[in-house]
Amino acid sequence: METDEPEPAPAPEEPALTTLLDSTAELVEKAEHVVEHVVEPVVEAVEEKIADVAEAAEQFVDEMAGIEETHTVSDAATPSDGKDEALSEAKEVPAKLTMEERKAKLDQLRKKMAASSRANRASLVEEASKAKMNARDTARLERQRKLAETLRLKADAEERGEDVERAKNWEYTIEENEEWEKKLARKKRRADFEFHDDAHAARRRYKKDLDQIKPDLEAYNKQKAIAMGHVGSLVGFNPTAGSSSEVAVISQEQRLAAENLYRDANTLIYGDSKPSEDAIDRVVGKINKDIDKKGKFSRKRLNEEEGDITYINEHNRVFNKKIARYYDKYTAEIRASFERGTAL
Known part of the structure; x- marks a missing residue:
């Protein structure tokens, strides 16, 4: 009896599978070839750059170490003849440093750079703080410093059982003490600040200007030396004298100097004084200073340190x-x- 059985499926063709495998292998081979020609040159270039940088750093360290070693040897060597010169030249050849020594030198250089940066930063901050501080703050700080110094001296004297004023007075001489007492007496005489009249105010101003304008002692001493050159011969003609040899012959310069220095009621010289350029400059400077002071004058406030x-x-x-x-x-x-x- 015949039965209907399904026919088996036909097997795939082997040539088609082989062709697919060959194509895949060819593609893989081409990809590997592309990787070899593209990636490997890049890697080699990077490795060369790294090697160059390392070599340059090593060469820089060698040069720095060699320069320092050369300076050290040249400073220590003091050749006196040809043999010593040869030895000094041999010593100047820098020695090869190990990696640890190079690392130590690099660390030392880094520390020096860091210290220099910190010092520059500190000086910059100090200059900036000084620029922000005005004259008023500076004067206030100076007053506070003097007050603190006075309090410290007073505390030290109290601990020792001494008088502060007495210990301070031991530092002054007799001349300084007399000058200070004269100054206090003069200040006490001028302590009257009330306005009386214009003449009184002008006199006080004149006295104050005299304290600031000092006499020219150098010119005075020079004129006095010329006038006193022949002090015994400053005599006039005496008609009753027995001989003309008693009349001393003096120079015209000495005579004029004597008349200018020792003027009396019989002197006919008047209005011939010619001030020097320095004296004129001093007067002009004093006038300009008074004008500036008058323009900047303002009444002193009692609450300058307290604020508003x-x-x-x-x-x-x-x-x-x-x-x-x-x-x-x-x-x-x-x-x-x-x-x-x-x-x-």
Whole structure:
């Protein structure tokens, strides 16, 4: 009896599979070839650059070490003849340094660079702080420094059981003490600041200018030396004298110098004084200084160090000072905003 069985599927053709495998292998081979020709040159170039950088760094370290070694050997060597010169030349040849020594030298150079940078930064900050400080702050700090120095000396004297004023007076000489007493007496005489009349004010101004304008002692001594050259011969003609040899012959310069230096009521010389250029410059400088001082003059305020006035009397000032110790840190910003007009 015949049965209907399904026919088996035909097997794939072997030539087609072989062709596919060959194509895949060919593509893989081409990809490897492309990688070899593209990636490998890049890697080689990078390796060459790294090697060049390392070689340059090593050469720089060798040169720096060689220069330092050469300076050290040349400073230590003091050749006196040809043999010593040959030895010094041999010593100047730098020795080969190990990697540890090079690393130590590099660390030393880095430390020097860091120290130099810190020093430059510190000097820059100091100069900037000095530029921000004005003359008023400088004077205030100087007063505070002097006050602190005085308090320190007073505390040290109290610990030793000594008088501060007595210990300070031992540092002055008798001449300095007399000059100081004269200055105090003169200041006491001029302590009357009330305005009496114009003549009194002009006299006080004249006395004050005399304290600042010093006499020209050099010119005076020179004129006096010329006049006193023949002090015994400064005599006139005496008709009753028995001989003309008693009349001394003096020079015209000495005679004029004597008449200018020792003028009396019978002197006919008048209005012939000619000031020098330096004297004229001093007078002009004094006048300009007075003009500038008058233009910058302002009444001295009693609260220059305290700041703005926030009180109406002395009792209110003390009260405000007490509460400011506790509330200033909270109200400073609010007060500043009100003053700027931005607290809306």
